[in-house]
Amino acid sequence: MAAAKCGGTTSRASLVRAASGGFVVGGVIMERVWTTQLGAHIGERVRIAGWLHRLRQLSNLSFLVVRDGQGLAQVVVEDPALIARLAELHAETVLAIEGVVVAEPQAPGGVEIHQPTVEVLAAAVAPPPFDLFRPAINAQLPTFLDHAPVGLRHPRQRAIFRVAAASMAGFRAALTALQFVEIQTPKIVGAATEGGANVFRLDYFGQPAYLSQSPQLYKQIMVGVFERVFEVGPAFRAEPHDTPRHANEFVSLDVELGFIRDHFEVMAVLNRALAGMVAAIAEQCQPELALLGARRGEALVLPQVPAAIPTIHFADALEMISRATGEDLRGEPDLAPAHERWLGEWARREHHSDFLFVWGYPTAKRAFYTHPDPARPGYSRGFDLLFRGLELVSGGQRLHHYSDYLAVLAERGMNPASFGGYLEAFKHGMPPHGGFAIGLERWVARLVEVPNIRETTLFPRDLTRLTP
RNA sequence: GGGCUCGUGGUGUAGCGGCCUAACAUGGAGCCCUGUCAAGGCUCAGAUCGCGGGUUCGAAUCCCGUCGAGCCCGCCA
Incomplete structure (x- = not known):
């Protein structure tokens, strides 16, 4: 802590939380937007971050559902290479995503993110013990409590x-x-x-x-x-x-x-x-x-x-x-x-x-x-x-x-x-x-x-x- | 502290003396599918049925013990 306070080096600052609540990435500040606020940013390129809630793969495109502390956001992925990369990730992997907010009636909540770039902040190394993407957890109470985190x-x-x-x-x-x-x-x-x-x-x-x-x-x-x-x-x-x-x-x-x-x-x-x-x-x-x-x-x-x-x-x-x-x-x-x-x-x-x-x-x-x-x-x-x-x-x-x-x-x-x-x-x-x-x-x-x-x-x- | 019930793949269930070399769903792995939203279709892997002992020609299935869990009551927020 003391060394950091002296402030000599900035090399670790590739991803540091800024006082504003956004992130400093490569010297450019981009505010991180809550999934619940996307409707206010239609047409803008934004950064969201959260957990890989669900990946639904179709033939020509896939839907990546990201969950943050407040809600869910749907990300449309069309790049086959990116889909292949995402398919290898376990649910609950922590992601940061930048993309364009698009109003889309077919999307849950009416908005979704297009043309995403995806950064893995932390990999989940095992699948969750039960499905988090279903409407309700399908587990007995003791099982749930054992896995409460x-x-x-x-x-x-x-x-x-x-x-x-x-x-x-x-x-x-x-x-x-x-x-x-x-x-x-x-x-x-x-x-x-x-x-x-x-x-x-x-x-x-x-x-x-x-x-x-x-x-x-x-x-x-x-x-x-x-x-x-x-x-x-x-x-x-x-x-x-x-x-x-x-x-x-x-x-x-x-x-x-x-x-x-x-x-x-x-x-x-x-x-x-x-x-x-x-x-x-x-x-x-x-x-x-x-x-x-x-x-x-x-x-x-x-x-x-x-x-x-x-x-x-x-x-x-x-x-x-x-x-x-x-x-x-x-x-x-x-x-x-x-x-x-x-x-x-x-x-x-x-x-x-x-x-x-x-x-x-x-x-x-x-x-x-x-x-x-x-x-x-x-x-x-x-x-x-x-x-x-x-x-x-x-x-x-x-x-x-x-x-x-x-x-x-x-x-x-x-x-x-x-x-x-x-x-x-x-x-x-x-x-x-x-x-x-x-x-x-x-x-x-x-x-x-x-x-x-x-x-x-x-x-x-x-x-x-x-x-x- | 008293009473009742339950323990089967990661998860949730079925099977309750021989058809079980254990079934189904979901998850996992793989393939397919132009918009999904608990997506859909096909293929594969995964449990010696909590553990120990007993009964029986034969036990996931019956009995005893043990461990774990749930419910009701007492008491309380």
Whole structure:
């Protein structure tokens, strides 16, 4: 690096990335054009670059389909020598192509590149384990995951992660507009935060440490600083789950806010956040939605986020399910997945909503910091949000009096000493507050209608998978 | 942690006691085809059927073990 900085030689600069984003080639700067922007360059000679997605050979000409980070472009090759050269390349070879952009109704997207010159930037040395040029990858999930570095290149797979990116962007935008401050809390923690869930243990210079299972305690502390905070980050759970909706590392969209009257204000913020997420996807991901819905022949339809998401009390939900199904659930401490699915269908049917708030879960089933419902002993101000029948969000109002925390920790047999920093915040005054956490992968999975969150996690970590 | 199911060429499947020296599709190799777009046609190569043991005249096919994977439940985002 130091030698290069001295700048004596320029000999390696036959192909260097220029500050402009283009390339310097033989001393001539030619901007590299995204495949999705070709329509704006008709009649011009341009340079594109990407991966050899597919070569279709016909007798007198061949079609070379190039994929870049955004889309696909068709290149028409008529020179027999060039076709012969291309035919020897494996799919996924990295190419740079210069040619003339031509409007052509027969071409996919209406434009294609003619009279190309092709430069191989990096050869693929083996064919891909499965076909990337087909409408969908034809491989079982474990096979796909084993080959994720290649499989994620498939236009449909990567569309899923553009939806995830837009979701995060919309989440950030909605909360920022509401005066929330984005924070980053530590993922290496000194105490097993919430007690219950299994945590991953680390060796931290000889002392025990853990991977954070949730930013919960830190985001509450930060309410004492900014009043309104949010965080987008990983959460780690050492639970030996093996289901399509669990992973041992996932992305949590966390929110916490102070000076609330009750949990309904928290639910209103969540309502706004979801609306922002859907709006961002609608704005940024139309091509992706079209691609993801293609198997049904129509673009994927985004859920409508109601101005006020329907709400039901936990006890009423049990009552209703009992009445409808004949199964007596009264007195149950929690909802089973089958009941959540039932409620999801009910919300769809009765309220035309993909979303349903269930609040008032029994205090005993919620975390220690959950605020009880003063009007209804045994029940809490904790809520879940069901999205299409799946638990997507957990949240609620939290305790905020120092004395309440000391009492509840003692009641649950938890050691106050391991909550030192947390309790200090309450010792020095915390407002009534609450918050929630959205599971990003679950959100995207339900949204794009894939059955397993492993498909909405880039490199999932589960019971048996630590690589790639 | 409990229950159920599955493991066949690179990939996805069929075959479920002898017709299997294992079939089909797709990918790969080769040839042909004036515009393809999951292109089309022909030819070739590619799996001792996860692994180990057993039953049987005979096992991909039945049994046991083992390893790997998937689903449901508990629990959760």
